[in-house]
Amino acid sequence: MNESRLELRTVNVIRYVTPLREGGSLPAIIDADDGFLYVLKFRGAGQGVKALIAELICGEIARALGLHVPEIVFAALDPAYGRTEPDEEIQDLLKASAGLNLALHYLSGAITYDPVVNDIDEKLASQIVWLDNLITNVDRTALNTNMLIWHQELWLIDHGAALYFHHAWQNVATQGARPFVQIKDHVLLPYASELDAVNEAYKAILTPERIREIVALVPDEWLTADISNTASAEEKRQIYIHFLETRLSLSNQFVQEIKYARNALI
Known part of the structure; x- marks a missing residue:
């Protein structure tokens, strides 16, 4: 990746909390190892990494323009993470999303x-x-x-x-x-x-x-x-x-x- 003065933090997913809604993107609330909740956008869902690319570029453009956007972070998902998930659909999603995903700070109570x-x-x-x-x-x-x-x-x-x-x-x-x-x-x-x-x-x-x-x-x-x-x-x-x-x-x-x-x- 090219060098940039801008930088995103990387967090590790430690717990799948709950799906947010049904649909192709299947975002979910997750716990990360920095102690915060995030809305995770999975690379293995819907439009895959293209949705993540759009989320990242457009979210950071909005932030540069002074608009309010939740903090965007990279979210690392361990390949073994989905093995203990009882829901088969979620398990498949987690397995397909091993590696680097995108997450936004969860705005609790919004x-x-x-x-x-x-x-x-x-x-x-x-x-x-x-x-x-x-x-x-x-x-x-x-x-x-x-x-x-x-x-x-x-x-x-x-x-x-x-x-x-x-x-x-x-x-x-x-x-x-x-x-x-x-x-x-x-x-x-x-x-x-x-x-x-x-x-x-x-x-x-x-x-x-x-x-x-x-x-x-x-x-x-x-x-x-x-x-x-x-x-x-x-x-x-x-x-x-x-x-x-x-x-x-x-x-x-x-x-x-x-x-x-x-x-x-x-």
């Missing part, structure tokens, strides 16, 4: 953001909409907001469905320039009235150096695990960088498209 109940500042709404357009996050809708209220602040979670271009690796060179039409379904779009100011501020933060530092955090073993693309780890890393830099270079155009979607909605 409640799901509900646009009907919870007010939101229009600047914050604009920041989140801008972020999700950048990372092509399809998973922040009224049906699944992927936002939590914790200690009276809004926290962003679950970015595994973002950067969906990497599930096909087709026309990669042009993927970043495509409008993100799914932004019309964003739960915060009606409140995103300060996109121009956010756009200028966020472009200044996400310098090429910052993007490279964040992408450099992705372990080589995750990048090479995808056998559908035979490029090297460094070549794939450059693809992610190019995708993000392309979208940043077109952010003025994208902001106008978001405005059109918002005007059609309100």
Whole structure:
């Protein structure tokens, strides 16, 4: 992995506590050897390491922009860990996920953001909409907001469905320039009235150096695990960088498209 000024901690999984919900990703609450609870995203579930890569890159971009994201850590799972698990499905998942996984600090007592109940500042709404357009996050809708209220602040979670271009690796060179039409379904779009100011501020933060530092955090073993693309780890890393830099270079155009979607909605 390339050197970076950014660094993630690594913890060891010591206990599987409980699954969070049913579904392809099957995240779970786990105990780690640092004494904290985490939400573990398994490399052996659903979209595998691609979901972990998206979670890592997008979560750290959000953090760089000053948004609240639970601490992201690497979580090491011993190959023998699943042998004593009585649930066969969980046992299979644990065995398939031996090695390096991803986990986020568990926000105990947090409640799901509900646009009907919870007010939101229009600047914050604009920041989140801008972020999700950048990372092509399809998973922040009224049906699944992927936002939590914790200690009276809004926290962003679950970015595994973002950067969906990497599930096909087709026309990669042009993927970043495509409008993100799914932004019309964003739960915060009606409140995103300060996109121009956010756009200028966020472009200044996400310098090429910052993007490279964040992408450099992705372990080589995750990048090479995808056998559908035979490029090297460094070549794939450059693809992610190019995708993000392309979208940043077109952010003025994208902001106008978001405005059109918002005007059609309100």
